[in-house]
Every structure is written in structure tokens, then in C-alpha cells.
Amino acid sequence: MFTVNENYLKLPGSYLFSTIGKKVAAFESANPDKKIIRLGIGDVTQPLAPAIIEALHKAVDEMADPSTFRGYAPDLGYEFLRKAIVENDYKARNCDIEADEIFVSDGAKSDSGNIQELFGPDCRIAVCDPVYPVYVDSNVMAGRTGVYDKATEVWSNVIYMPTTAENNFVPEFPKETPDVIYLCLPNNPTGTTLNKADLQKWVDYANENKAVIIYDAAYEAYISEEDVAHSIYECEGARTCAIEIRSFSKNAGFTGVRLGFTVVPKDLKVDGVSVRDMWARRHGTKFNGAPYIVQRAGEAVYSEAGKAQLKEQVNYYMQNAKIIKEGLKDAGYTVFGGVNAPYIWLKTPDKMTSWDFFDFLLEKANVVGTPGSGFGPSGEGYFRLTAFGTQEASLEALERIKNL
Amino acid sequence: MFTVNENYLKLPGSYLFSTIGKKVAAFESANPDKKIIRLGIGDVTQPLAPAIIEALHKAVDEMADPSTFRGYAPDLGYEFLRKAIVENDYKARNCDIEADEIFVSDGAKSDSGNIQELFGPDCRIAVCDPVYPVYVDSNVMAGRTGVYDKATEVWSNVIYMPTTAENNFVPEFPKETPDVIYLCLPNNPTGTTLNKADLQKWVDYANENKAVIIYDAAYEAYISEEDVAHSIYECEGARTCAIEIRSFSKNAGFTGVRLGFTVVPKDLKVDGVSVRDMWARRHGTKFNGAPYIVQRAGEAVYSEAGKAQLKEQVNYYMQNAKIIKEGLKDAGYTVFGGVNAPYIWLKTPDKMTSWDFFDFLLEKANVVGTPGSGFGPSGEGYFRLTAFGTQEASLEALERIKNL
Incomplete structure (x- = not known):
């Protein structure tokens, strides 16, 4: 049965x-x-912006012609898109990220929900409180969160890091040591964020405690203050402790177009196991790529006009x-x-x-x-x-x- | 750590x-x-066929206009597509399937890989041997398959059902009773299939043993023989034991367009728990829909011209x-x-x-x-x-x- x-x-x-x-x-x-x-x-x-519409039409026409038709996409995503991402989102900010550390996906929600699958069942997660519900819910589904208290709406095995007016929306390091730390910065829902110096402290904390940070930077395009990092890889040491999730939904209006990517640096390892290779294996086994036409639309996001x-x-x-x-x-x-x-x-x-x-x-x-x-x-x-x-x-x- | x-x-x-x-x-x-x-x-x-190209261009234009722009899609997929699916793939074959039992996705590979997540960790899976590798691999990742024997390439906790020339490519009921039975029909890779009478025996077997059948019908469009079912719901009793996974990759050339769907009937329950509701919850939590323009392309598959x-x-x-x-x-x-x-x-x-x-x-x-x-x-x-x-x-x- x-x-x-x-x-x-x-x-x-x-x-x-x-x-x-x-x-x-x-x-x-x-x-x-x-x-x-x-x-x-x-x-x-x-x-959608005109440059994106133009790229979509062009890609649709390519799909109509046997000489330019595209079937299954490469596992990690098309190189033209991964290269544009590396140049614009990383190299331009002096972040040391390579194209084969970028995994193109159908959006940040899928990646945020699926990423926990790479970690052990006993990993203790920490989340800012309040935060985007997918982090906790996907860990509930995987059995990591313990027992739910209906009255307090708290899971016994989740470390909540209050992020409220009382601490000026800067979470403190938790008393118990977490294994997986979710940071959504700029934060959804509070609209607040950390400055780069404060983010660096979290990177150091993660490296010291051998924790992994899942850094959801879906709202990066809205950063207006100079002292705020656009990527966690602007911080020293992030390559050994951080996974970054990005979305095209908010910077390019792709909520109904569906495109995102996740960065898993090759230096992120535990006991010699490469987390990047595990994610590659997941992509190869349970996912078949974002549509070609949508990846071309993503490329147009990085064009001058776009x-x-x-x-x-x-x-x-x-x-x-x-x-x-x-x-x-x-x-x-x-x-x-x-x-x-x-x-x-x-x-x-x-x-x-x-x-x-x-x-x-x-x-x-x-x-x-x-x-x-x-x-x-x-x-x-x-x-x-x-x-x-x-x-x-x-x-x-x-x-x-x-x-x- | x-x-x-x-x-x-x-x-x-x-x-x-x-x-x-x-x-x-x-x-x-x-x-x-x-x-x-x-x-x-x-x-x-x-x-891609002209009717599909036309639908894609039209949908792209809609995304350029504020009055027709579409953001997040409904959780289960757009109703226009789910209704077309119900009419053409099910009602036309006298299968009793409703639009709210259809879950539109980015393809059959994701669904085939993710569906195992709904089942208990101790469920014993059975697969035809040989078959599409995703069924076993996704269960390996979930820890259900036991120990791998490198010499025989066999997992200790997987029930293999040989499907070879010796049994005319009709698998026998296994000696041990499985909980989750994967059937890919027409079968990838053998290109063979079961006739409807033989498929009915599997539905009866699943109902008797309270097993669930994951029925992957990705190659349905290639069926040419009269006595072969196009959907498992052509068999009596399938609503209480079967999930059907469908793809647009092979019937419409969508391998690079990405669209599929999964049918989970409301009658599929165990101990009063609705598997359909669980899948809805997974869709709502870890997935954000197939692109609007791609769903319109899917609709065009069912147009007269398409x-x-x-x-x-x-x-x-x-x-x-x-x-x-x-x-x-x-x-x-x-x-x-x-x-x-x-x-x-x-x-x-x-x-x-x-x-x-x-x-x-x-x-x-x-x-x-x-x-x-x-x-x-x-x-x-x-x-x-x-x-x-x-x-x-x-x-x-x-x-x-x-x-x-």
C-alpha cells in the first residue's frame, strides 16, 4: 500500500x-x-520592455526555421545568457564568478524551493522573521522543521531571527548555530536590507560555523544606496559559504515569463563534496531548462537598450x-x-x-x-x-x- | 556544520x-x-508548426501592452489551456477528467522527477526494465532505492520488471508487491507498448494492492494501433490509482519550448488524504507556472490548424x-x-x-x-x-x- x-x-x-x-x-x-x-x-x-519584446519575436522566428530551431537546451542554460550574466552581474562588480557556476532556471521560486534538497535531513535552518514563506515551507515538506505550534505559529526546529523595528531590521546572530541560513536581501517583505559591512559579518559567521548561506537577491535591481552590496560575492569569503539566487521577475517584469538563475561556486564544499556538482546533477535529472525564447529574452535584459x-x-x-x-x-x-x-x-x-x-x-x-x-x-x-x-x-x- | x-x-x-x-x-x-x-x-x-508560431507571436505582443500584459499565472495553469486539454485529450476519449485535476508544468521531466516527493520514504517503487532513467534516479536522490550493486547495476530496493524480447515486452506482475509503479507507455526506450486489455490488468492490480501508478504518456501521439489506450483513464478504475504525466515535447516539438502537464484525479486518496491536494500544494509552493506565451502555444496545439x-x-x-x-x-x-x-x-x-x-x-x-x-x-x-x-x-x- x-x-x-x-x-x-x-x-x-x-x-x-x-x-x-x-x-x-x-x-x-x-x-x-x-x-x-x-x-x-x-x-x-x-x-515587457521593447528590447525584450524584440528578442522574443526574433527567437520565435528562429523556432520556425529548421536551420535555427532549438530543441533541448544545455543543462546549465545557454552560454550566451550565462556569459551575459557573468559579465554584467558579477565581473562588473568585481565578483569572481564563472559561467559554469551559473544555473539558469525557470525562476527563483523553483530554485528557492528546490535548493534545500541538497542538504542533509538534520540540517538546522535559520530564517529572518518575517520572510518569503517558501524557505520554511519547502523545508517543512522535507521534514526538517520539527513540530508546529499553532498558537505561536512557530516550528520547533527552525531558528527564527527577528528582523523588526526593534533591531532596526538587522538580524542578530542566533543563539543556536544554524547549518543553513536563508537571507533575502533586500528583504521581502520588510523592504529593508543590510549594508555591505553587516553582510560581510554574516559571511564571516557562516565560514566560521561552516554554515551555508542561501542568498536570495531577487530585489537587487531596486538597491539605491551606495553601501549596499548587489551580490553576496562582493563580500570576502562568500565563495566558500554562499549560494545566490537571482530572478528576472522584478528587474525585468518576468513574473509571467519565468526566468531566474542560481550561482553555486565551485569552492562551496563539505567533506570534499562539491555542492555545485550536486546542483548540476539535480538540474540534469529533474529539470530540462528554461525555454530557448525566454533565455533570449533574458539576454536582451543585458543589452544596452534593455x-x-x-x-x-x-x-x-x-x-x-x-x-x-x-x-x-x-x-x-x-x-x-x-x-x-x-x-x-x-x-x-x-x-x-x-x-x-x-x-x-x-x-x-x-x-x-x-x-x-x-x-x-x-x-x-x-x-x-x-x-x-x-x-x-x-x-x-x-x-x-x-x-x- | x-x-x-x-x-x-x-x-x-x-x-x-x-x-x-x-x-x-x-x-x-x-x-x-x-x-x-x-x-x-x-x-x-x-x-515549430505555423499555428504555434502564430500563437507565440500573438502572445508576445500581448506582453508588450499594459492592457494585455500577464504576470504570475494561476497555480494550476491558465484555464484556457486546461480546458483545451480536458476537451481534446480526455473528454474526446470518454475519460472522466476535470480541468482542476490538470496541473500545467514546464515539462514531463520535472514532473516525473518531482512526483515521488508526494510519497512516503518507505514506498517501494517498481519500474519497467529498461526505462527512462529519471524515475529511478529521482528516487535514489530521495533515498528510497537501497544499495547499488555496481556489478549488476541493480538497486537493492527497486523492483525491476524486465520488459524484453523474452516476454514480448509485456512486463509480468512482480513477485514482491510495489507501492509506486512507474509505467512509461508507449515505452521509452523500447518503443513498445501494452494493449488496452493488458493495461487494464495493471489498473486492477494497482487498485487491488493499493499501489499508485505513475503513468508517463509522453509518446501518446505516436500510437497507431487501435487497441492501444492513449490515456490510462480509458481504463476502468484508473481514477483511484493513477497519475498521468503528459508532455508537449514529442507531439508538438516543444523540447526547447518546455510545456507539460500532470493529471491527479481527486479520487486518488490514501487514508483520506488527497494526493491531488498535495500536488496542488507543491505547485503553489515550489513552482510558479509555465510562461504565459508558452501556455498560449500549448493552446494552439489543440486548434484545428495546429x-x-x-x-x-x-x-x-x-x-x-x-x-x-x-x-x-x-x-x-x-x-x-x-x-x-x-x-x-x-x-x-x-x-x-x-x-x-x-x-x-x-x-x-x-x-x-x-x-x-x-x-x-x-x-x-x-x-x-x-x-x-x-x-x-x-x-x-x-x-x-x-x-x-
């Missing part, structure tokens, strides 16, 4: 964004006349971030983030819970945000708004919130 | 097609003047299968398959091993095939040629083989 992976049964409720989707759908069907503004899911709204157009797109969203942040401040809210990331993190008023504020905002202002508690226990009492809407929507949402 | 998933270290050598790729590259660089014909990897060579064009493409490849099969017969080889699948399975001459014949064919005829032993111990002494080349290449390859 077959049995199921019982770890799945430990997962509480459903995935955060599914729950939000259901709540919004229910409100919409009950209030068909209300115009809802969605600043909840971190999904982009601007269309870079210029995408800089404008990022600026557009960051303008929204400013509108939301300043507007909320004017309305008396306490707000964080929005400087190096497209997320605004606010304290809920009158000590409302995150979900109560979600319902309040949905019902009274018809604005959808994301409850902070959905990102971890220390997110309770906070709320996330994204800058990924249109400028018009961001302005109107703020008008509505101010008039509450 | 972090540790690695030690199951990965048990994997012998590297993935079959990587090894072939390396051997061919070495031969090429040593013999730059030789024109190699590749009938090894099951990769298509015909360009169906007509793809039927021609399949006929083209099956014509190659005929050329190869008849040519090999004329040359004195013993051959199988090629009737319901684009694979020709031949007995190596003079009791050569599969890899010896691989080297022989590469060196003497400059033709690349796939050694049967790469697909499992019972594949030793066999060799696979694919019909996915061009007609010209298939004809020339056969000329060369005949002249050996």
Missing part, C-alpha cells in the same frame, strides 16, 4: 497568496461594483514606492522599506492584527495588501504594500487610505 | 545523456572532418521510424518498436555490449544512438535509435549502417 509524505500534512492552512486570492475573490463577488486596487502580491504591472529601458521601469516602480511611503507617513503611519526595495512595510494602526488590517483595508478602502503575519511570527502587527502597481493605482490607493 | 543529502552520493556516474554528449564531443574534436548523425537523444528536429499540422509532423517522424526499422531488418538486425512510438529498439549484433556497440557505431558509421544498458540492467545488449532526425539523416544513417 502506498503512503504519502507525511511532512506535507504538517503544513498549516494554505499558501499565503492563495488565501489572499480567495478572500479577494469572495469580496469581489459580494461587491461587484467596488473597484479593487491590488497592492498585495508582488506582481509587476508594466509590460538596460536603459529597464532602469526606467525600476525607477517607475520606485516612484510608486515613494508615493506610498510618503503618503502613509502623511496619514500618520509608521513605515519602513521602499528605499532599496519595492516594498513598503507599515505598522498596523491601533495594534490591529495583520489579518484584521487586511480585512479593514479591503472592506473600507478596497485596497489589497499582504498581512505581515503571513511572513512569519514577527511579521504580526505589520503589513506589506507593493510598489508594483501603476502610478495611477498607487496614487488612488493612498488617497483612499488617507480618507479612512 | 552543514551536511549534504548523502543519497546524491550514491548515484553512479553521471546522467546517461550527459555521458553520451561528452563521448560525442570528444569524438568530434578528434575527427573534425566526420559528419556525425545524431539519433541518440530523443530530441526533435522539425521546427492539430492538422502536428499530425503531419508525427507522420513525418513515423516515416523515419519505418525507414530505420525496415533498413535495420534488411541489414540483418533484430528490431522492435517503431509502430506506436518514435523509437527503434535493436539487439546488438554478435552479443556486443550496448556501450561497445555505441562506440562501434560512432566510430565506424559516425552515427550516435543510445546504449540500452543506460536504461536499466535488462537493456544490456540492446540499443536505441530515434526517429526524430530528418528524413535525409535517417536515410543516410541507414545507408552507413548497411555498409558496415
Whole structure:
């Protein structure tokens, strides 16, 4: 008789964004006349940039011609894309990363979820709290997280590193030593980040403790401050302790195009075993590459035209971030983030819970945000708004919130 | 200190097609003047059909316009695609499958590799021998396969079901009862399949033993015989015991486009736990959908124009299968398959091993095939040629083989 992976049964409720989707759908069907503004899911709204559209059309035409048609892609991704990544994201920042350390994928979510598979079942994970839920959930599914306490929403075997206004959103080194440390910087959902000196301390800590850092840099394109690293490989010693996950979703609007990559340096080893070779084996066995046309679109992200157009797109969203942040401040809210990331993190008023504020905002202002508690226990009492809407929507949402 | 998933270290050598790729590259660089014909990897060579190219261009244009731009796709895939699948692949064959039992993915390889994650660590798997290596390898990575015997190339905890000329390529029910049964039908690599009556016996067997069947129907489009089922759901009782994995790679040439889907019926439960809901949770947590433009390409596969064009493409490849099969017969080889699948399975001459014949064919005829032993111990002494080349290449390859 077959049995199921019982770890799945430990997962509480459903995935955060599914729950939000259901709540919004229910409100919409009950209030068909209300115009809802969605600043909840971190999904982009601007269309793909012209340079990317051009590359997509060109690649589609290649697929129509027997002499240029492409079948299975190389395991690690096409070299043209991996080289563009190395040149622009790494060499240009003096990071020592080679093309055969880059693994092109269908997006950062898959990679963030799958990467834990490389590690031993007894590895203890540490996460910033609050953070993107996939890190913990994928480890729950793998049986690493212990027992869930429904009241506190805490897993017994996860090391939570509170990242809140109290510590100025700089997590402290945990009391217990973790084996796998997830860092999402700039952080989703708080929109805050560490400066390079603070990040260097984490690299040193990981090397001293022989821990591995899973560094999710999906929001790298939004960094505006000089003293913030764009890649963890800007820090000394990161090649022996860090895996970096990157996305094209937020810098190029690829949420519906699907492209990302993960960097696993050859120097990341434990007992002589190369983690890079393990990831290569996973890619070769359980994945068949990102579409050729999408990899060509990724290449266009690094073209001169692409870079210029995408800089404008990022600026557009960051303008929204400013509108939301300043507007909320004017309305008396306490707000964080929005400087190096497209997320605004606010304290809920009158000590409302995150979900109560979600319902309040949905019902009274018809604005959808994301409850902070959905990102971890220390997110309770906070709320996330994204800058990924249109400028018009961001302005109107703020008008509505101010008039509450 | 972090540790690695030690199951990965048990994997012998590297993935079959990587090894072939390396051997061919070495031969090429040593013999730059030789024109190699590749009938090894099951990769298509015909360009995408016009209806698909048109759908891709149209979808790319939609991504350029703010009013039609699409971000994150729905978790299960777009409804337009899931409905087309249900109508054409299931309702048209009187299979009772609903759109919310379809999970659109980036391809059958990912799904075949990931599906084992839903099952308990002690589940005993059974595979046809020889078969597509991903089933066993993904279970090795999950620690289900026991100890590997290098001499026999057998895993102690895998139930092998020999599928050879001796049993006319119809596997017998195993002596030990399996929990998870992988069936790839039409079979890769043998190119043979079961008739519907024999498949029904497997469905009955699975229901009696409360086993789950993972039914990989990637080659369904090549079925030419009337008494062969195109879907396992044509069999009575399959909704309570079978998961079906489908690909667009072989019926529509999507090996570089990446699209597939998996069907998990709501009736597939164990102890009240819905396997469908577990897969939905995995999709929601570790995957972010196939690209919108690719899902539109998938929809075009089911358009009237698309169906007509793809039927021609399949006929083209099956014509190659005929050329190869008849040519090999004329040359004195013993051959199988090629009737319901684009694979020709031949007995190596003079009791050569599969890899010896691989080297022989590469060196003497400059033709690349796939050694049967790469697909499992019972594949030793066999060799696979694919019909996915061009007609010209298939004809020339056969000329060369005949002249050996």
C-alpha cells in the first residue's frame, strides 16, 4: 500500500497568496461594483520592455526555421545568457564568478524551493522573521522543521531571527548555530536590507560555523544606496559559504515569463563534496531548462537598450514606492522599506492584527495588501504594500487610505 | 556544520545523456572532418508548426501592452489551456477528467522527477526494465532505492520488471508487491507498448494492492494501433490509482519550448488524504507556472490548424521510424518498436555490449544512438535509435549502417 509524505500534512492552512486570492475573490463577488486596487502580491504591472519584446519575436522566428530551431537546451542554460550574466552581474562588480557556476532556471521560486534538497535531513535552518514563506515551507515538506505550534505559529526546529523595528531590521546572530541560513536581501517583505559591512559579518559567521548561506537577491535591481552590496560575492569569503539566487521577475517584469538563475561556486564544499556538482546533477535529472525564447529574452535584459529601458521601469516602480511611503507617513503611519526595495512595510494602526488590517483595508478602502503575519511570527502587527502597481493605482490607493 | 543529502552520493556516474554528449564531443574534436548523425537523444528536429508560431507571436505582443500584459499565472495553469486539454485529450476519449485535476508544468521531466516527493520514504517503487532513467534516479536522490550493486547495476530496493524480447515486452506482475509503479507507455526506450486489455490488468492490480501508478504518456501521439489506450483513464478504475504525466515535447516539438502537464484525479486518496491536494500544494509552493506565451502555444496545439499540422509532423517522424526499422531488418538486425512510438529498439549484433556497440557505431558509421544498458540492467545488449532526425539523416544513417 502506498503512503504519502507525511511532512506535507504538517503544513498549516494554505499558501499565503492563495488565501489572499480567495478572500479577494469572495469580496469581489459580494461587491461587484467596488473597484479593487491590488497592492498585495508582488506582481509587476508594466509590460515587457521593447528590447525584450524584440528578442522574443526574433527567437520565435528562429523556432520556425529548421536551420535555427532549438530543441533541448544545455543543462546549465545557454552560454550566451550565462556569459551575459557573468559579465554584467558579477565581473562588473568585481565578483569572481564563472559561467559554469551559473544555473539558469525557470525562476527563483523553483530554485528557492528546490535548493534545500541538497542538504542533509538534520540540517538546522535559520530564517529572518518575517520572510518569503517558501524557505520554511519547502523545508517543512522535507521534514526538517520539527513540530508546529499553532498558537505561536512557530516550528520547533527552525531558528527564527527577528528582523523588526526593534533591531532596526538587522538580524542578530542566533543563539543556536544554524547549518543553513536563508537571507533575502533586500528583504521581502520588510523592504529593508543590510549594508555591505553587516553582510560581510554574516559571511564571516557562516565560514566560521561552516554554515551555508542561501542568498536570495531577487530585489537587487531596486538597491539605491551606495553601501549596499548587489551580490553576496562582493563580500570576502562568500565563495566558500554562499549560494545566490537571482530572478528576472522584478528587474525585468518576468513574473509571467519565468526566468531566474542560481550561482553555486565551485569552492562551496563539505567533506570534499562539491555542492555545485550536486546542483548540476539535480538540474540534469529533474529539470530540462528554461525555454530557448525566454533565455533570449533574458539576454536582451543585458543589452544596452534593455538596460536603459529597464532602469526606467525600476525607477517607475520606485516612484510608486515613494508615493506610498510618503503618503502613509502623511496619514500618520509608521513605515519602513521602499528605499532599496519595492516594498513598503507599515505598522498596523491601533495594534490591529495583520489579518484584521487586511480585512479593514479591503472592506473600507478596497485596497489589497499582504498581512505581515503571513511572513512569519514577527511579521504580526505589520503589513506589506507593493510598489508594483501603476502610478495611477498607487496614487488612488493612498488617497483612499488617507480618507479612512 | 552543514551536511549534504548523502543519497546524491550514491548515484553512479553521471546522467546517461550527459555521458553520451561528452563521448560525442570528444569524438568530434578528434575527427573534425566526420559528419556525425545524431539519433541518440530523443530530441526533435522539425521546427515549430505555423499555428504555434502564430500563437507565440500573438502572445508576445500581448506582453508588450499594459492592457494585455500577464504576470504570475494561476497555480494550476491558465484555464484556457486546461480546458483545451480536458476537451481534446480526455473528454474526446470518454475519460472522466476535470480541468482542476490538470496541473500545467514546464515539462514531463520535472514532473516525473518531482512526483515521488508526494510519497512516503518507505514506498517501494517498481519500474519497467529498461526505462527512462529519471524515475529511478529521482528516487535514489530521495533515498528510497537501497544499495547499488555496481556489478549488476541493480538497486537493492527497486523492483525491476524486465520488459524484453523474452516476454514480448509485456512486463509480468512482480513477485514482491510495489507501492509506486512507474509505467512509461508507449515505452521509452523500447518503443513498445501494452494493449488496452493488458493495461487494464495493471489498473486492477494497482487498485487491488493499493499501489499508485505513475503513468508517463509522453509518446501518446505516436500510437497507431487501435487497441492501444492513449490515456490510462480509458481504463476502468484508473481514477483511484493513477497519475498521468503528459508532455508537449514529442507531439508538438516543444523540447526547447518546455510545456507539460500532470493529471491527479481527486479520487486518488490514501487514508483520506488527497494526493491531488498535495500536488496542488507543491505547485503553489515550489513552482510558479509555465510562461504565459508558452501556455498560449500549448493552446494552439489543440486548434484545428495546429492539430492538422502536428499530425503531419508525427507522420513525418513515423516515416523515419519505418525507414530505420525496415533498413535495420534488411541489414540483418533484430528490431522492435517503431509502430506506436518514435523509437527503434535493436539487439546488438554478435552479443556486443550496448556501450561497445555505441562506440562501434560512432566510430565506424559516425552515427550516435543510445546504449540500452543506460536504461536499466535488462537493456544490456540492446540499443536505441530515434526517429526524430530528418528524413535525409535517417536515410543516410541507414545507408552507413548497411555498409558496415
